[in-house]
Amino acid sequence: MKYHFIVNPKSRSGMGEMIWTMIEPELKKRRVDYQRYLTEKRRHAEKIAAGITADEQEHMIVVLGGDGTVNEVINGIRIPEKVTLGYIPIGSSNDFARGLNIPKDPMEALNIILDPRNIIHMDLGVLTAAGRQRRFAVSAGIGFDAAVCHEVCVSRWKVLLNRIGLGKLSYAVVALDRLKKDRPVRMTVILPGGMEQIFEKTYFAAFMNLPYEGGGFKFCPEAVPSDGLMDVVIVHGLPVMKILCLLPLAFWGKHVGFRGVTLLKCRKVQIKTSIPFPLHTDGEPGFPRREIAAALMQSRLNVITG
Numbered sequence: 001m002k003y004h005f006i007v008n009p010k011s012r013s014g015m016g017e018m019i020w021t022m023i024e025p026e027l028k029k030r031r032v033d034y035q036r037y038l039t040e041k042r043r044h045a046e047k048i049a050a051g052i053t054a055d056e057q058e059h060m061i062v063v064l065g066g067d068g069t070v071n072e073v074i075n076g077i078r079i080p081e082k083v084t085l086g087y088i089p090i091g092s093s094n095d096f097a098r099g100l101n102i103p104k105d106p107m108e109a110l111n112i113i114l115d116p117r118n119i120i121h122m123d124l125g126v127l128t129a130a131g132r133q134r135r136f137a138v139s140a141g142i143g144f145d146a147a148v149c150h151e152v153c154v155s156r157w158k159v160l161l162n163r164i165g166l167g168k169l170s171y172a173v174v175a176l177d178r179l180k181k182d183r184p185v186r187m188t189v190i191l192p193g194g195m196e197q198i199f200e201k202t203y204f205a206a207f208m209n210l211p212y213e214g215g216g217f218k219f220c221p222e223a224v225p226s227d228g229l230m231d232v233v234i235v236h237g238l239p240v241m242k243i244l245c246l247l248p249l250a251f252w253g254k255h256v257g258f259r260g261v262t263l264l265k266c267r268k269v270q271i272k273t274s275i276p277f278p279l280h281t282d283g284e285p286g287f288p289r290r291e292i293a294a295a296l297m298q299s300r301l302n303v304i305t306g
């Protein structure tokens with residue numbers, strides 16, 4: 001089967017293009033049947049994936065880019081179960097690769113794509129807000145974590161830290177700054193069957209398909225991408241000082257069990273907040289909203305993992 005390579009040359013502040021120049025000679029050497037598509041702007045990867053899968057037949061798509069490019073590709077795919085996805089991680093946060101044990105080394109990642117040992121049927125989430133839907137592979141969130149994503153996208157920290165190979169730390173640096181500025185809100189969480197829980201002074205809720213988000217925060221250590229369930233983490237009712245202590249622990253998933261950290265598993269959840277709160281899907285920012293819903297799709301994506 002032909003490999004469709006979707007390459008974001010601008011990922012990790014321009015590293016994508018450089019890595020592709022290493023990968024392409026290897027494909028030629030191994031006589032791989034491939035086609036390359038270079039993304040030219042935001043949302044272009046989505047259009048490319050939509051074009052490849054428009055015939056609703058089986059396809060092999062390989063993404064070379066960051067979590068943002070993976071997100072665009074999964075949003076473009078017509079029927080996820082017809083597609084097998086390979087991934088060469090070149091992003092700043094790399095939570096998709098981290099959660100699926102995909103090697104960071106581009107050549108190693110290519111090897112497992114060309115000779116796959118493990119293919120999982122991965123759940124995909126859908127975030128619905130103001131009548132619009134956006135799919136996610138890693139996580140979606142409302143509140144503080146989404147505000148951090150907004151700011152990382154526009155801050156110079158990501159570019160500076162990417163230059164020294166520490167791009168994933170941009171989320172931690174911006175998180176510390178946002179904690180000083182953001183005010184927690186009242187959040188109502190509605191589960192299937194109508195069960196309602198109210199959380200006061202909530203900083204954020206994240207809906208996770210994989211254990212990590214934000215460049216390595218293991219917010220939902222038990223998240224399994226093929227179990228048919230979303231893991232939800234809600235952080236609420238804590239003083240800023242305690243959050244500052246818990247955030248580093250979250251790198252190892254050791255924040256679990258502390259008061260103010262609530263974890264749930266479900267297929268569907270609805271959230272209402274007292275004021276509009278920022279959103280994200282796989283780290284890509286969305287407009288602030290007061291009411292959203294997150295759910296898993298019926299159709300699953302085949303993903304080559306490490």
Ligand SMILES: Nc1ncnc2c1ncn2[C@@H]1O[C@H](COP(=O)(O)OP(=O)(O)OP(=O)(O)O)[C@@H](O)[C@H]1O
Pocket residue numbers: 008009010011012013039040041042043044065066067068069070072090091092093094095283284
């Ligand atoms: N040619 C291009 N020029 C500018 N931006 C682009 C281009 N192609 C894609 N993009 C945009 O670049 C953004 C970031 O890409 P990507 O997520 O792959 O890398 P990253 O931000 O370094 O990684 P991560 O999401 O893991 O932090 C995406 O939102 C995508 O829409």
